[in-house]
Amino acid sequence: MVVEQLTPADYPHWDMFVRAQKSGSFFHTTQWLADRPEGEFAILGVREAGKLIAGFAYLTNHKWGLRRILPPKITSRFAPILADELLTQPDRVRDLLLALIKHLPPYDSLHLIFPPTMPDRPKLPLPNVTHQTLKTNRLYPPQTEESLRRRYSPNTRKLLNRAHKQGIRYYPIDDPRIVYRLSAQSMQYSGRHHPLTLGEFLAIFQRFEVGQDVVMLGAGITRQPLAAIMMTYDRQVVYPLFFGINRDSGKHEAGLYLMHHSIVWALEQNRIFDFNGSNIPRIDAFFQKFKPESCSLFALKHGRTRRIRWLNQLTTRLGKPLY
Structure with a gap:
């Protein structure tokens, strides 16, 4: 298994992969995420025997000296995409999610929103994580x-x-x-x-x-x-x-x-x-x-650094959480 940063030459392949998976949506494509003003765009891909089996298209927002990986405006799905055949294997899902998170650039906070096709809430051994159940109809x-x-x-x-x-x-x-x-x-x-x-x-x-x-x-x-x-x-x-x-x-x-x-x-x-x-x-x-x-949609918020957790407590009281 190889985790690597995808290049612009890989983007058409990524979009095809996303559209072929039940957990994929328009919100995970380069068409929606690339060149957004909310952050710097990148894609991590996971290959096995040369085949793309998972990946994460994400934005890193740089504000107040903080690095936040979070969904842009009007985006109701923001999480790694896994090949359909892997979704019935909870241990495999966990390992792939952890591998992708491990290879993200250093961040202060991470905010993921998993699609309804994710069968169970991923159990990730990360400290200072909060889970949220969101609703859709x-x-x-x-x-x-x-x-x-x-x-x-x-x-x-x-x-x-x-x-x-x-x-x-x-x-x-x-x-x-x-x-x-x-x-x-x-x-x-x-x-x-x-x-x-x-x-x-x-x-x-x-x-x-x-x-x-x-x-x-x-x-x-x-x-x-x-x-x-x-x-x-x-x-x-x-x-x-x-x-x-x-x-x-x-x-x-x-x-x-x-x-x-x-x-x-x-x-x-x-x-x-x-x-x-x-x-x-x-x-x-x-x-x-x-x-x-x-x-239900499952949301995961990871406050990785003490600084952002402290700041988030203050901004949440004002109704504007940082993550």
Whole structure:
């Protein structure tokens, strides 16, 4: 077994490896992680008999003299990827994770978020580690729109029918600024700030190829959307990245209608629909209208140095933990 730093020439091979594994996602690819302003990008790979069997694409953030390996903004998966056949071997999983962590550059803190496909919480013999269980919601294919509606409560079905009678329809949109504007408005309505500036948002959008790994939909009575969504997807899963509703246009159910048809769009392509943001109670309450199945993500936080553990205690009291 050889652990090595991958070079840019290896990046296409890495992306192919990620997309071929059940634990891999768009969030683990160079397309998503490379050249992000949040940190310095690198990939560690593990080869066995010349074959890539595991790896970790990561960012190292340098701030206040601290070196933190942590996920960038709007990233719900950030952990090593292992070949599918290894996930049923707990000892092998542990050894590979430890080998990758050992070969990381010196760091003060490490923050990993494992995907739902990780069968068990990895038991790693690291000191000063905290574990966290995060929640996500999913809907699985195969399902038709009719079978989905049968899952919903009578009230949700009633609201969808009302939206249709009001003339609300969904359609593709091509301007990402619409998604940004409505998602920022929705966050402001709920007392939160958009995590990205418009410039940062557009820079992320430029990483996508519309029709290949991202889709944007709007819903409204005219071509002025009352709701909009941006979803990224890979071979197996569709992830809504940004979703927003126009709160200034009176009472309407365009958001519910659009989310329903976004789910239908995913399931008709035989992809899982993964509701990002399920750890925020207000958002989760909206997601529950679609009767998803709850599943867990495991997060691991390793405060390696005494300095960052001490600083983290202070910043956590201010609501801004360092890791």
